[in-house]
Amino acid sequence: MAALALGAGLIGAATLGAQDAIETLPVKGQVSMVAGAGGNVTVLDGPQGVLLVDAGRQGMSDALLAGVRRITTRPIHFLLNTTGDMDHVGGNLEVGKAGRPAPGSNQAASPNTPIYAHENVLNRMSLGKGGDPMLEIGYWPTVTFFTAKRTLYFNNEPIELIWQKAAHTDGDLLIFFRLSDVVSAGDVLNTTSFPVIDLTHGGSIQGEIDALNRIIDITVPRLNQMDGTRVIPGHGRICNEADVVEYRDMVTIIRDRVKTLADQGKSLEDVVAARPAYEYEPLYGTDKAWTTRQFVEAVYRSLKPAERTSRQ
Amino acid sequence: MTRVITRYIQGGVAVAAAMVLLATPVWAQSDISGEWMTPRAFMGVGALAQQFEDGPDRADGPDVGDYTGLPINDFARKKAEAWTASVLSQPERQGNPHPAQYSIRGGGGPNIRISKVIDPVTQAWVAYQLDGLYNGANRTIWLDGRQHPSEYAEHLWSGFSTGKWDGNVLEVRTTHMKLGVIRRNGVPSSPYGVMTERFVRHGDYLTVITIIDDPIYLEEPFVRDVTFRINPQQNVGPTTSVDPSDELGDKPLGWVPHDPPGTHHPDFAKKFHLPFEATQGGKETQYPEYMKKLAGLIAAERTKK
Structure with missing residues (x-):
């Protein structure tokens, strides 16, 4: 009994610890952000219910849902995935179970919240594409598409799901909340690291730059690069257009440098040794899961497909 | 009678002493609100004004390659070397304000107005507002003891500032600033810096001492100051909205000008x-x-x- 009580206490402490790590922040309009459960989670809350963008990491769902409940008690009717990475979709199963389809929707027969994603995300989860283990069916998106854009209308909010065909991966979505004036960018934008160009899952440096330019095309500052459209990154702090411009410029400059060296016939090791990301290393190169070297290597291989094929 | 008068005097002294004690925190403060103009403005725009240390920052901008007196590290130096003024032609940069790390020093004036912000219900003095900063990145300095925001909160051109009185000096701590510059010739300041300012009023003069501690781009804290003079006739105008124009000609969307590694500016x-x-x-x-x-x-x- 004492052991049971001790065990329960430990579980309680662990759950409490995870919940302590969760932060909720208002963003703009009907949109909020939950941070600390893996990738950032976007929360659209309105009279019709709740729409979430991404579901955090596996094992963090209780803490994430507690965070969502700090914002709203309304039912969760939609879950959208910006990518197939586990720090964004690891909570699909539990978060999906925590909600239900919107009344009257064509998903109403399902007991769980419908999960929207690009078709390539479903392929990655269901076929184990890119060397990933196959995930059980409860994690899979239930509504997929393969066109450039899909739209939803929920809580008086026109919502655009904009596919970026080869950016961080081949299944990235930008979610644009047109009424609230917020873009949820997924891992196309990370303020804490260089962008993860995931070549094994169809990412590319040019697609990443195109996606950042697409965000800049969507965003409108209120006055002199202040306020205006807000952008929620996959990881890190809330941004506006000025932050995305800095990030886009950084990625473009490094791409240009790597390309110049690659065009001169330099090897990957030569390029890495030249440190083309030098002045950005202390800002973005401290993430041990995605180092400066990994980023530079991904840029190089993305620009030199022959090299990439021969070494993989 | 004499004893009564003495008692009154003693009582009066005690009351006066109590008033002094109670009022000490207020008396120790020196209100900094008012319209303030820069040395460049009060000495006249000309050769004399240019003699001030901040002259190059106020008008045309500092020379490219001038990093004198800046405690920058090699990362910052390389970032500044890769910077070219052409980048300001990007439509999405034409309206950039100066970040808080630079706005007191930087161009576009700044003659500033400092106003008290009073809670309309309680009449409590909750903040100072600084207006007139370049392109409208005006600042609020909270005096009501509030906490700085979360690490996930948005960073602003104005940063997030809180202040407290140290005698008659207002000490201000600013975090949540955008990735910007400490000199507008490309010398960077990171979003992870902390700025401490000391606003010191000497009658008609106000000295602002700025200390920037940037773990990314500085070798040690960077200290500089600027002095303003009161100007009751002044009234800083509204912020102008910059309407970006096409300065790129045939350059494609997403064009990012930069100088290649190894560039020096001699x-x-x-x-x-x-x-x-x-x-x-x-x-x-x-x-x-x-x-x-x-x-x-x-x-x-x-x-x-």
């Missing part, structure tokens, strides 16, 4: 007959002792010639 050194090394900043260049080394560098260059 023109500033040549213009002022300084050894190039002395213009490259670093912590030692901000101390008077550096003059000795500078003299040695100059002598060495003369010998070489």
